[in-house]
Amino acid sequence: MSSVAIGRETKNMLLNVGPSHPAMHGVIRLITELEGEKVIKVEAEIGYLHRAFEKSAENSSWTQVIPYTDRLNYVSPLINNFGYCGAVEKLLGIETTERCKYIRVVMAEVSRLTDHLTCIAASAMELGAMTAFLYLMKAREYLYEIVEEVTGARLTISYGRIGGVKGDLPDGVAERLEGALRKTEKEILEVDKLLTRNRIFVDRTRDVGVLTEGDAISYGITGPMLRSTGVNYDVRKIFPYEVYDRMEFEVPRGERGDNYDRYLVRMEEMRQSIRIIRQAMRDMPGGPINVDSEGKVMTSFDLVDQAKLGHTAGLVDIISTVEPTLEGMERPYHSRVMPDNKRVVLPSKGDTYGNIEGLMNHFKLIMDYHGIRPPIGDTYHAVEGANGELGFYIVSDGKDRPYRVRVRPPCFFAMAGLHKMLEGYMVADIVSTFGSINMIAGELDR
Amino acid sequence: MGIQSADGPGFFTSKLERAIGWARKYSIFVYPFVTACCGMEYMSVASGHYDIDRFGAGLPRFSPRQSDVLFVVGTISHKIAPILRRVYDQMCEPKWVVAFGVCTCTGGFYDNYATVQGIDTILPVDVYIPGCPPRPEAVLDGLMKLQNKIENQKQFT
Numbered sequence: 001m002s003s004v005a006i007g008r009e010t011k012n013m014l015l016n017v018g019p020s021h022p023a024m025h026g027v028i029r030l031i032t033e034l035e036g037e038k039v040i041k042v043e044a045e046i047g048y049l050h051r052a053f054e055k056s057a058e059n060s061s062w063t064q065v066i067p068y069t070d071r072l073n074y075v076s077p078l079i080n081n082f083g084y085c086g087a088v089e090k091l092l093g094i095e096t097t098e099r100c101k102y103i104r105v106v107m108a109e110v111s112r113l114t115d116h117l118t119c120i121a122a123s124a125m126e127l128g129a130m131t132a133f134l135y136l137m138k139a140r141e142y143l144y145e146i147v148e149e150v151t152g153a154r155l156t157i158s159y160g161r162i163g164g165v166k167g168d169l170p171d172g173v174a175e176r177l178e179g180a181l182r183k184t185e186k187e188i189l190e191v192d193k194l195l196t197r198n199r200i201f202v203d204r205t206r207d208v209g210v211l212t213e214g215d216a217i218s219y220g221i222t223g224p225m226l227r228s229t230g231v232n233y234d235v236r237k238i239f240p241y242e243v244y245d246r247m248e249f250e251v252p253r254g255e256r257g258d259n260y261d262r263y264l265v266r267m268e269e270m271r272q273s274i275r276i277i278r279q280a281m282r283d284m285p286g287g288p289i290n291v292d293s294e295g296k297v298m299t300s301f302d303l304v305d306q307a308k309l310g311h312t313a314g315l316v317d318i319i320s321t322v323e324p325t326l327e328g329m330e331r332p333y334h335s336r337v338m339p340d341n342k343r344v345v346l347p348s349k350g351d352t353y354g355n356i357e358g359l360m361n362h363f364k365l366i367m368d369y370h371g372i373r374p375p376i377g378d379t380y381h382a383v384e385g386a387n388g389e390l391g392f393y394i395v396s397d398g399k400d401r402p403y404r405v406r407v408r409p410p411c412f413f414a415m416a417g418l419h420k421m422l423e424g425y426m427v428a429d430i431v432s433t434f435g436s437i438n439m440i441a442g443e444l445d446r
Numbered sequence: 447m448g449i450q451s452a453d454g455p456g457f458f459t460s461k462l463e464r465a466i467g468w469a470r471k472y473s474i475f476v477y478p479f480v481t482a483c484c485g486m487e488y489m490s491v492a493s494g495h496y497d498i499d500r501f502g503a504g505l506p507r508f509s510p511r512q513s514d515v516l517f518v519v520g521t522i523s524h525k526i527a528p529i530l531r532r533v534y535d536q537m538c539e540p541k542w543v544v545a546f547g548v549c550t551c552t553g554g555f556y557d558n559y560a561t562v563q564g565i566d567t568i569l570p571v572d573v574y575i576p577g578c579p580p581r582p583e584a585v586l587d588g589l590m591k592l593q594n595k596i597e598n599q600k601q602f603t
Contacts, residue, residue, distance in 0.1 A: 019526060019529055020479060020529055020530075020533055021508070022508035025480065025485070026481075027481045027526055047523075047525055048481070048523060048525050048526045048529075049481055049482055049520075049521060049523060049526070050523055050525065050560045051482075051521055051523065051556045051558070051560055051561055052556070052558040052559060052560045052561070055558060055559075056556070056558055067555070068555075070483075071482070071483050074482065074483035074486055075486060118486070118489070121489075122489075133493065134493050134494050137489060137490065137493035137494065137495070138493065138494050138495060140490075141490065141493075141494075141495040144490070154487070154490075154581065155483060155486055155487060155579055156483060156578055156579065441481065441482065442482055442483060
C-alpha cells in the first residue's frame with residue numbers, strides 16, 4: 001500500500017490506539033492504518049476485560065449470578081440486574097408485583113440517567129470541555145445518593161431479585177428523588193447551554209463518525225446509536241416490559257447518525273427518563289401493609305431470643321425491625337415487592353428470624369443443590385439498556401445452577417461496526433467518535 | 447549522598463528530607479490505569495463532590511513518564527497484565543502503586559481463569575484500597591495513607 005507523490009514514496013503508518021490511552025475510557029485496542037492524518041483502516045481488538053462472566057454464571061446458583069450482572073455495564077447496573085431477573089422470571093413463569101414493576105422502572109430510569117450523564121461527561125471532557133464533565137458528574141452524584149439510599153450501594157448494587165427487588169423504597173424517598181431530579185435537570189440545562197451551540201463542540205461532532213441507517217441495522221446496533229440514524233426502535237416501546245406500556249414518553253430520533261445527533265439523542269433521552277420517573281412515582285401503587293394490632297416493634301435479635309425461650313405466641317404478628325442495611329425487607333414491605341411464591345422468593349427477614357417455617361424456607365432457597373430450580377427450557381428476555389438492547393438468553397437443565405447464561409451486550413455490535421464510523425475521518429475524530437459510542441468494556445468483553 | 451556525614455544523617459540532611467517529603471506528598475501526579483467498574487468511582491473522586499484536588503493529586507497524567515503514582519483501577523485480566531507491567535516499568539523513580547478495588551488487591555470475586563489474582567503478583571504495591579468498588583471516602587483514606595508513606599520514607603537512596 002504505497003503511493004508515489006512528487007517522486008517520493010510514502011508509506012501508510014500503523015498506529016495503535018489503546019488499550020491504555022487517555023481517550024479510551026475502557027480498555028480496547030484500535031489498530032489503525034493512517035495515510036497522513038486520515039484513517040483508512042481500523043481494526044478493533046477486544047477482550048482486555050474478559051472476566052468470564054458467562055462461565056462464572058454456570059458455576060453459581062441462579063441468585064448468585066445477580067452480582068456478576070452488576071459489573072457488566074457498570075455505569076447502569078440496575079438495568080442489568082432487572083434484565084437478568086426478568087429472564088429468569090420469564091423461565092419460571094412468575095409475575096412480579098405491581099409495585100415492584102414500578103420500582104424497577106424508576107430505578108432503571110435513574111440508572112439510564114447516570115449512564116447518559118457519564119457518557120456525555122466523558123466524551124465532552126475528551127473534546128476539552130472539562131466544565132461540562134464536572135457539572136454532569138455533580139448531577140450524577142445527586143442520583144448516586146438516591147441509588148445508595150434505596151439499594152445500599154452506590155455502584156454495584158445487586159438490587160434486583162428473582163421475583164422482585166431486594167427491599168421496598170425507603171420512607172420519604174419520593175421527595176428526595178424529586179429534589180435530585182430537579183437538580184439534575186438544572187445541570188442538564190446548564191450543559192445544554194454550554195455544549196449544544198458551542199462552536200468548537202459542534203465542529204468536532206457534526207458530520208463526524210456518520211453511521212448510516214443500513215449499516216446500523218446490518219451490524220445489529222441498537223439504542224441511542226441506532227435511533228440517531230432515524231430508526232424508531234426502542235425495546236421499551238416495541239416490546240414493552242414491566243410497565244413501560246403505561247408510561248408516556250417519546251423516543252427521540254436523529255437524522256444524520258453523526259456524533260452530534262448521538263449527543264442530542266442522549267440529552268433528550270435523559271429528559272424523557274426524568275419524565276418516566278415522575279410518572280412512575282406518581283402512579284406507584286402502595287399495596288397492603290399489615291399493621292400489627294398492638295403496633296409492637298421488636299428488634300430481630302430480641303425476637304430470636306424470645307423464640308429461643310419458647311415465647312413464640314403472637315410472634316408471627318410482630319413487626320420486627322432489622323438492621324439499617326436491610327431496610328425495606330421487613331414483612332409489611334416484603335409482600336408489596338415480592339410475589340407470594342415460596343419456591344422462588346426468600347421469606348422476609350421478619351419471618352426468617354421469627355418462625356421456623358420462614359427459617360426453613362430461607363435455608364431451602366439458600367443451600368447448595370436446593371435453591372431456585374426453573375423448569376427445563378430456555379428463554380430470551382431483552383430490556384432497553386442505556387446503550388441499546390440488552391438481552392439475556394438463559395438455558396436451564398432443571399438444576400439449581402444455570403446451564404448457560406448468554407448476554408447480548410449492546411456494545412459488542414457497536415464495536416463490530418466501529419470501522420464504518422472511523423474510516424475516512426481524521427485521527428483526531430477517533431476520540432470524538434469513540435466517546436459518543438460509549439463503549440463499556442465490562443459488557444463488551446464480559 | 448555527599449551531604450551525609452560519617453556518623454549518620456546530620457541536622458541538615460534530616461531537615462532536607464522532611465522538606466522534600468512534605469513537598470512530594472502534596473504534588474502527586476496520578477496515572478489512572480482505568481480498566482473497569484472502579485473507574486466510575488475514580489471519576490467521582492476526581493470531580494467536584496469528593497475533590498481529590500484537595501490532596502494535591504488532582505491532575506491525572508496519562509503518560510507514565512510524567513506521573514509518580516500508578517493507580518490501578520479495576521480488574522486486571524491476564525491479557526492486559528503485560529501492558530500494566532510495561533506502564534509501570536516506564537514510570538520514573540520515585541514511584542508508587544495504589545491497588546484500587548478488590549480485584550486489583552486479590553482478584554476479588556473473579557476467581558477464574560481470566561483474572562490476575564492480585565496485581566501484587568506482577569508489581570510491588572504500596573497501598574491497597576479494598577471495596578467493590580471502594581467508596582470515594584475509602585479512596586481518600588487510601589490516598590492519605592499513601593501521603594503518610596511518601597512523607598516518612600527515606601527520600602535519598
